Amino acid sequence: MSRHFDQAKGLAENHDPQTHDFVFNQTMMRIKDPQRSLKFYSEVMGMTLVKRLDFPEMKFTLYFMAALSPEQRQQWSTDHDERITQTFSRPAMLELTHNWGDEDKEDVDFHSGNSEPKGFGHIGFAVPDLEAACKRFEQHRVEFQKRPQDGNMKGIAFIKDPDGYWIEIFTPEKLPKLLSEHL
Known part of the structure; x- marks a missing residue:
């Protein structure tokens, strides 16, 4: 039985006990x-x-x-x-x-990592209510990279911190339906 919950090439099946408390x-x-x-x-x-x-x-x-x-x-x-x-x-x-x-x-x-040369992309925050969180971000005059209704992946947002790093904002319970539309 695999130690992983999903499959991908390159995964190691050995789970070294020395790493259990990492x-x-x-x-x-x-x-x-x-x-x-x-x-x-x-x-x-x-x-x-x-x-x-x-x-x-x-x-x-x-x-x-x-x-x-x-x-x-x-x-x-x-x-x-x-x-x-x-x-x-x-x-x-x-x-x-x-x-x-x-x-x-x-x-x-x-460098946020989202322009060439690409690298680091974003951090993510789970929120209980995406729409309420986005309204709050607007009240704080936070810059949006992507609003929930924009782009191909509707239902998630990206905001920027003061240094231009991207932060993904999502509601976990809405992700199964959202992701299944793109898989």
Whole structure:
């Protein structure tokens, strides 16, 4: 019996026991201006800054953002070392990296990966109600790359963060029907 839930060429069937406790922890994205990015991810996307790490010798700061419910926020320690352990143990966080002084440099711009040469494409957020989420994004004057009614894949949206990174927005319960129309 396969260890995978689906099939694709190149998959390994061996599941090395040494990897059983590996956790996909973070996706790092460089940001130009921490004030505008932190405002976007905390206010617009509802994320929580769980840990900030400043590296004065190397002149950069890391901001670890997580999507936490109010109940989950209560489970985080106030102890510095314990918070670091929690930060690097939790799945699916954003690591926003700011190199000091970038906010003042006009020539600093980041590649979203969606133009040539293509690479990184987007991060994704599941929302309970796509239409309500999009109305909220409009109220916050968020730039849309694609609205739910646009393009070939109706029912999903793409917005942009302050640095131009794409964020896919979708409602999981609507995806089976949506995807079956294109498979």
